[in-house]
Amino acid sequence: MxxxxxxxxxxxxxxxxxxxxxxxxxxxxxxxxxxxxxxxxxxxxxxxxxxxxxxxxxxxxxHEPVAYITGRQDFWTLTLNVTPAVLIPRSDSETLIEAAVDAIKCRPPQRILDLGTGSGALLLAALAQWPEARGIGIEASDVALAIAQSNADRLGYGERARMQHGNWRHPGWHDALPGPFDLILCNPPYVETTAALAPQVMQHEPHSALFAGDEGLDDYRFLIPALPRLLAPCGIAILEIGASQRLAVSALGSASGFDVDCRQDLAGHDRAVILRQTPPT
Missing domain, CATH: 1.10.8 (Helicase, Ruva Protein; domain 3)
Structure with missing residues (x-):
């Protein structure tokens, strides 16, 4: 044949x-x-x-995902190595990089933070976009950290990217971060625990990177209040959201003093919440 x-x-x-x-x-x-x-x-x-x-x-x-079978997944301009220890980077998440490019036109970011870096996708895509930048990827899984660092080294970003263990569910998780940061990116878990997912997701991808309580909002409640102390005065934070979570996540952002915007993905779904600190009056 x-x-x-x-x-x-x-x-x-x-x-x-x-x-x-x-x-x-x-x-x-x-x-x-x-x-x-x-x-x-x-x-x-x-x-x-x-x-x-x-x-x-x-x-x-x-139902095993192609990316886990081949061990590779394209994201932005990069090809990343992936294993079942990390969430497969998806084209929807490229919306965060697109939003950052549009939001940061005059002054390229120098210091970038990726919260929950997984394979390193968002951080490494940002470093590819801004060659003068340096960044830190925070990750609770040591196995995922090793994959992210391996991707950074293989792609030639090892000297500009530092992968660091951290868990935002633990008190003081941000104390060891050498901020402030010009750009913070995050694709946190945001799936409701009762959601019905496709078998290739439910049976193969790490649940710790998917599920976030009954409303899918648990991790935003940990993350967003901590962002003001991590951002530089003119910095922005961009968080991925589920298609129905714009209002709830925007409310959390507003409660923490942010001006809030949202960007849709290519399918027209709300996908990235953009947080800017409200200028003093």
Whole structure:
């Protein structure tokens, strides 16, 4: 069987598992061949199917995410290594970087903080965007910290990025942070504990990075009151939110003295709350 034929069959087989069955099949085939997807599509469609493809396809049919199967995920301009110890970076989260680029036009940030860095996605994307910046990634999981630091070193940002253990649910968690910061980014857990998630998420991604109480707001209640003491006077904080959480998170921001704005993702859903300290009158 040729690669082209196998991809058609695989896309059909994955139709009940994935919203993007053809793309998933192509990414798995490229991984089996040890090439990029673009090389696969341009030059290798008539090749014979490699023996390892069947096992990769079987894993995807069991709802394992493609990123965990291949160990890689593209985010912003970067390719990050990922494992089941970290949340898979999603294109929705790129909304935070887009919001930061639009909000910071005149004075590029020099010091960046990423709260709950996971794979390092937000911090490393920001460092790629602003070459003069340095940043710190805070993470409660030591395994995730190692992955984030490995990504930073592999991408050449090791001297500009420092990954540091921290848990915002513990008193005094921010005392060891050498602020203030010009830009704070955060994709906290924000899923309600009773939410029904797709099997590839519920069965494979770390629950500690997903769930945040009955309303999905627990972590915002810890984080937002601490942000004023971490931000520089003209700094901004940008937090990812669930599509229905704009009003609740905005209220928490206003209660902590912030001017609040919101940015939508490409699907038109509320995705990033932007917090600026209210100027003194």
């Amino acid at each position: 040729t690669v082209s034929e196998a991809l058609r069959t695989a896309a059909h087989d994955l139709a009940g598992v994935s919203d993007t069955p053809r793309l998933d099949a192509e990414l798995l085939m490229a991984d089996a061949l040890g090439i990029t997807r673009s090389t696969l599509l341009l030059n290798r469609m008539r090749d014979q199917v490699p023996p390892s493809f069947a096992a990769l396809l079987a894993r995807r049919q069991m």
